[in-house]
Structure formats: structure tokens, C-alpha cells
Amino acid sequence: MGCQPPGIARTFWKNGKLKEKGSTEKGKRQGVWKAWYNDGTQMALGKYHQGIRVGTWTYWDESGAFERLERYPAVPIGSALNLAAEDFEKMIEEQPDNWQLLLLSAAYVIERESEQQVSDRQSLEKALGWIDRSIRLNENFNNVSTKVRLLERYDYQNAMETAIRAIELGLDQSGEFEGSDKHKALVRITEKPDGC
Secondary structure: OOOOOOEEEEEEOOOOOEEEEEEEEOOEEEEEEEEEOOOOOEEEEEEEEOOEEEEEEEEEOOOOOEEEEEEOOOOOOOHHHHHHHHHHHHHHHHOOOOHHHHHHHHHHHHHHHHHHOOOOHHHHHHHHHHHHHHHHHOOOHHHHHHHHHHHOOOOHHHHHHHHHHHHHHHHHHOOOOOOOHHHHHHHHHHOOOOOO
16 A cells, blocks of 8 residues: 555445545554445444554444444554544534434543543543433433443432433333343442442
């Protein structure tokens, strides 16, 4: 690939619709990349570091419904990690009503905080704002349970109350939820004694 300038790369489906879009640096994929199905429905969103998938990738099915998260080794802590946070903020500015992007951005903050093993209250509050907006746009188990994970870090009473709502949504959306590890983890949060 040689020495190529950084830029935006795009690939297209045979029908002319956008297939992939993201940044490149020195001829390698770098930063946030998005992929779409040939009808224009979003397929994937994730990040590359020097051509390698890193962090959490989100996938949607052909109807646009959330399908799964895949975790890859984390971006090295430092400037690349800070760039990722800026990338999410920029994408949110471009798509402020994309509940899935808001969910992914909040989940990214949680992951970053876990990797760095520090508690950055300002980042957590920003992520809480994103997840609250995601919930207002489309309340579902994924965004409400992510809010629980954020609240656990500094507002346990509200985490307990929000966990109850996440359990309700989980039970409504799938017969496989009850008794699952996710269900048990949320129930444990609701059972913590007062004064936590």
C-alpha cells in the first residue's frame, strides 16, 4: 500500500449504494468504520487501529434491528483511545437521533473506563446523557441495561430502580431472558441492601 495520505475511504455495492465508509492512515483502516447492506440499512459500526478491528463492534440485521456486539482487543491506551472518544462525539453531532449510535457510544465509555481502571465522572455523565437520549428515542433492553451499568458506578439507588425496568423489558422481549446470566446479574443489583 505504500505511503498514502490519510483520508476517507468508501466502497460501494454493485447497485451503487454505499457499502463501507471510514478513515485510512498510511493505507490502513484507522478509526471508525461503518458498513451497510445493499439496501442502505446499517450493517456494522466499529473501529480499526492500524488495519485491525479493535474495541466493540455493533452489528444489525437486514431489518435494522440490533443483532450482536463483538469485542476485539482494546485500542492501546493513549492518543488512539482519546481519538476514538472524539470520533464518537463527532458521529453523534452528525446523527443526534440515532439511538443505536448513542447506545454504542455509552457502551464505549464503559469499556474504556474498565480498561483504564479509572472512574472519570465527567465521561460517565456524558455517557449517561447519551444513553438517556437513546432511551427516549427507542427504549429497549439494550439501552436500559447499559444505563444500569453506568449508574452502578456512582448512583447505586438509581441503578437498582433502572435494573427493575431492564428486567421488565428483558422479560417482554425474549422467553430466553428469564434465568439467563444477564437476568441474574440485574436481579442481584435490585437485591443490594439500602445504603450501598
